[in-house]
Amino acid sequence: MKEQLAKIRSEALAAFEGAKTSAELDALRIQYLGKKGELTAVLKQMGKLSAEERPAMGQLANEVRSALEAALEETGKKMEEIALQERLKAETIDVTIPGAVQKIGHKHPMYIALDEIKDIFIGMGFTVLDGPEVELAALNFDRLNAEEGHPSRDWSDTFYFDEDSRVMLRSQTSPMQVRAMDSMELPIRIIAPGRVYRKDEVDATHSPMFHQVEGMVIDKGITMSDLKGTLNTVIEKLYGEGTVTRFRPHHFPFTEPSCEMDIQCHKCGGKGCPTCKGEGWIEVLGAGMIHPNVLRMAGIDPDVYSGWAFGMGLERMAMGRFKIADLRLIFENDVRFLEQF
Ligand code: PHE
Numbered sequence: 001m002k003e004q005l006a007k008i009r010s011e012a013l014a015a016f017e018g019a020k021t022s023a024e025l026d027a028l029r030i031q032y033l034g035k036k037g038e039l040t041a042v043l044k045q046m047g048k049l050s051a052e053e054r055p056a057m058g059q060l061a062n063e064v065r066s067a068l069e070a071a072l073e074e075t076g077k078k079m080e081e082i083a084l085q086e087r088l089k090a091e092t093i094d095v096t097i098p099g100a101v102q103k104i105g106h107k108h109p110m111y112i113a114l115d116e117i118k119d120i121f122i123g124m125g126f127t128v129l130d131g132p133e134v135e136l137a138a139l140n141f142d143r144l145n146a147e148e149g150h151p152s153r154d155w156s157d158t159f160y161f162d163e164d165s166r167v168m169l170r171s172q173t174s175p176m177q178v179r180a181m182d183s184m185e186l187p188i189r190i191i192a193p194g195r196v197y198r199k200d201e202v203d204a205t206h207s208p209m210f211h212q213v214e215g216m217v218i219d220k221g222i223t224m225s226d227l228k229g230t231l232n233t234v235i236e237k238l239y240g241e242g243t244v245t246r247f248r249p250h251h252f253p254f255t256e257p258s259c260e261m262d263i264q265c266h267k268c269g270g271k272g273c274p275t276c277k278g279e280g281w282i283e284v285l286g287a288g289m290i291h292p293n294v295l296r297m298a299g300i301d302p303d304v305y306s307g308w309a310f311g312m313g314l315e316r317m318a319m320g321r322f323k324i325a326d327l328r329l330i331f332e333n334d335v336r337f338l339e340q341f
Pocket of ligand 1: 171172173174252255285286287288309310311312
């Protein structure tokens, strides 16, 4: 029996040593120390021993058990340690490898121009308003002194939602003048950028959807020279000092007098080129002194208050600001184009 115990001990220790995985080690623990294991089998024979032999043999068996348990524990720990080291090696992160570059979006040149325009007007004390693109014809036309029968109200010019022509996609940002007059205290200084819609065919300078920035000032003693001074200041801030503008007489139902403002062509400096269609000038906005009828309809006394308004084409402003030759580039959203700004 003594020899049997010694044999189990040396065999088991050698087997533990040779185990490669913790599963293998576990199997060996069951083989040697389990209920049906080899050591247990030997202990079962203790009954056959004499009373004198039993204590010494029992002690020996316990020693063997402790030795095997200690060896198991040590080998188990070693295996865990090795596994940990291997995992650390496999999961090493090399912080010096350049990261995978994520492509993120890019601000659209028209919105870069709009942000610059907003900044300039906010700096002059204007409030920025936002308004609906689906608008009442009453605000887009009637309240702006463009009565029934006015050519701009024609079905061939305007997107209506109903047979009665009461609801429409706004054809201009000018209804924001009315919304401001109806909701704000005087004096008023606002700009209102946004989309507008007209039944236009797409070409190098036209699109059925485009953007305008409306501007309006109403106070006591406001004159046409305030309009010119403000717009010239804005244009110089946007396009650089010394940018040349000109104001031409025009007609709008809601301003009197009315004008259009041109800026000298950035491409040819006024000589005439394809960008300005040989004119030397590019039209960027319509403007004028608010018509007394429009003030009156909003409950503002035109004998006490006066005001000016303008509506500028945002795409045209961006095209001038970034020297873009074709309007369609603004809407195509080709990243090769957008990334240039
Ligand atoms: N709403 C006019 C247009 O779309 C522009 C404009 C705005 C003219 C304000 C005068 C005053 O053409």
